[in-house]
Amino acid sequence: MKSENPVVWFEIYVNDLDRAKSFYEKVFKTELSPLGDPTEDNLQMLAFPGDMDSKGKTSGALVHVKEVKAGGNSTIVYFGSEDCSVEEARVEDAGGELVRPKMSIGEYGFISLAKDSEGNMIGIHSMK
Numbered sequence: 001m002k003s004e005n006p007v008v009w010f011e012i013y014v015n016d017l018d019r020a021k022s023f024y025e026k027v028f029k030t031e032l033s034p035l036g037d038p039t040e041d042n043l044q045m046l047a048f049p050g051d052m053d054s055k056g057k058t059s060g061a062l063v064h065v066k067e068v069k070a071g072g073n074s075t076i077v078y079f080g081s082e083d084c085s086v087e088e089a090r091v092e093d094a095g096g097e098l099v100r101p102k103m104s105i106g107e108y109g110f111i112s113l114a115k116d117s118e119g120n121m122i123g124i125h126s127m128k
Contacts, residue, residue: 005057005058007058008058008059009058009059009060010058010059010060010061010077011045011060011061011062011063012060012061012062012063012070012077012116012118012120012122013063013064013065013068013069013070013073013118013120014062014063014064014070014116014117014118014120015064015069015070015118016064016117016118017044017046017062017064019095019117019118020046020062020070020116020117020118021046021062022094022095022117023094023095023096023116023117023118024048024062024094024116026090026093026094027087027090027091027094027096027114028079028087030048030049031049032046032047032048032061032062033046033047033049034046034047035047035061042065042066042067043063043064043065044063044064045061045062045063045064046061046062047059047060047061048060048061060077070118070119070120071115071118071119071120072119073120073121076113076121076122076123077122077123078111078122078123078124078125079122079123079124079125080125080126081124081125081126082126082128083110083126083128084102084110084111084112084124084125084126085101085102085112087112087124088101088102088112088114088124091114094117095116095117096114096115096116096117097114097115098112098113098114099113099114099115099121100112100113100114109125109126109127109128110125110126110127110128111123111124111125111126112124
């Protein structure tokens, strides 16, 4: 059985790509970049930093497709953090909603749950 992370990619569907870009860049102090063909009218993507060759690490993108609405999904992506209370403090100012403040998950560290600017539930994980 493999012991490395089998997840290599995620997509977070959004209704307003610019608003979602602003949310994620503010909360996680990172920069997203265009991905794919910018002339494709039906599909727009903004990638988080990373590459597909990084073992044990995952990258992904914000995705806007006219026919796919954001929010109401049943998958939660957890973003890594040194201390999740730092990022959770930025959520509301960035246009999101804090759903569950930092809480212990025992020996596995701590998590915060938030809704992004598009209504998608996300998690933030840290060991302290």
